[in-house]
Amino acid sequence: MELGTVHGVNLCGWLVLESWVTPSLFASTGAFDEEGLRQAVGDERYAQLVDQHRERFITEQDFRGIAARGYNAVRLPVPWTAFTEKADGTPSTLDYVDQAFDWAELAGIKVLLDVVVDPDGAAKPGEQVEYIATTSRFRPRVIGASTSLAERYAGRSAFLGIEPLNEPVVQKRTGLTMSAGVPVHVLRNFYRDCYDAIRAAAGSSPVVVLSCAGRPDLWNGFMASSHYRNVWLDLHLYHYGQSVDGAGPAGARKLVERSRRDIARARRSGLPVIVGEWSSALPVSAATLTPEGLSALERVYAAAQIEAFRSTTGWFFQTWKTEAKLSAWDARVALSSFERGMFD
Incomplete structure (x- = not known):
């Protein structure tokens, strides 16, 4: 099927648990992430919770709803351990990914797989990517997971x-100090090896x-030779944590201009640019508005963001579904008033 410009949604919190998406899974445990949940409730209860959640949170009905709203793709986070088969006969992660492809094909939409890595808790908080990209222990396993998924589907x-690799962090020099992260040349080499293997x-x-x-x-001219084909550059555009000189629509317009500038920088790479994640969440200062005023401003902001994305290959809103129907993050709420034609 032909795709054209991508207008999609992420399926966060389904195969990779996230507490902000489904807080009920983490309630009363003191945990804020999936590994913390496992440690808090024990392996047996954790496995039960995960299986029950995966059966219920995203279903074929969701895929039909996604297509009916005019989206033509989903971005599906998949844990890098998906090929670690379960020995007890219960569904594995791959069973659900297989099911997602079945549902997507019936609905007439595409699937972008997004590999999420947590190296067995071996890394310190915030250091996962450094372990993945720079150590012999993890690098081949990450490339192998991506390759196996690509081959399977x-x-x-x-x-x-x-x-x-979802959201790596690169080193950044400030004066005489270097921030934590992956050296840029190491990440580039990792990407080249992933490309060749896939x-x-x-x-x-x-x-x-x-x-x-x-x-x-950082990507001007990267993978510019004819050896590389069908490569896109993913840019995540969130502004909710940024300060802005201005309130209301004027402040929102300034945030959209930041998106335009970032997109322009990314396009200088020569690669097609995709906005893999974005939301209509505004900086904290917007919380001074009434609930009705905030909701209206979020919609104005979302519409302006979509317009700014017209120079890209497309976008994926973050996310299709949240347990609490978060107004700026749940596409069923944030984009509910948008007509299908606005995505064209």
Whole structure:
């Protein structure tokens, strides 16, 4: 099926648990992430909770709803351990990914797989990517996970492509100090190796999506040779944590202009640019508005963001579904008043 410009939603909190998406799973445990939940409730109860959640949180009805609203793709976070089969006969992660492809094909939408890595709790908080990209223990396993996923779904008509690493953090120099993160040259080499492995396993059709690692200015000319085909650069555009000189619509317009500038920087890479994650969440200062005023401003902001994204290959809103129907993050709420034609 032809895709054209991507207008999609993320499926966060389904196969990779996130407490902000489904807080009820974490209630009364003191945990804020998936590994913390496992430690808090024990392996047996954790497995029960995860299986029950995966059966109920996203269903075929959600895929039908996504297509009915005019979206043509989903971005599906998948844990890098998806190929670690369960021995007890209960569904594995891959069973649910298989099901997602079945539902996507019935609904007529595409699937972008996004590999999420947590290296067995071996890394300190905030250091996961450094372990992945720089140590011999994890690097081959991450590349292998992406390659195996690409090979498994290469023949599926719904398969758009794969993003081999979600939100890496690169080093940044400030004066004489260097921040924590992956050296840029190491991440570039990692991406090249991922590309070659995915192409060898799945051919040239799947898109290989590379996170810009929060630095859209670092990729000029990267993978510019004819050896590399069907590669996109992923830019995440959140502004809720930023300060802005202005309130109301004027402040929102300034945030949208920041998006435009970041997109322009990313496009100088020469690669097609995709906005893999964005929301209509505004800076904390907007909380001084009434609930009705905030809701109206979020919609104005979302519409302006979508307009700014017209120079890209497309976007994925963050996310399709949250347990509490968070107004700025749940597409069923944030984009509920948008007509299908606004995505064209």
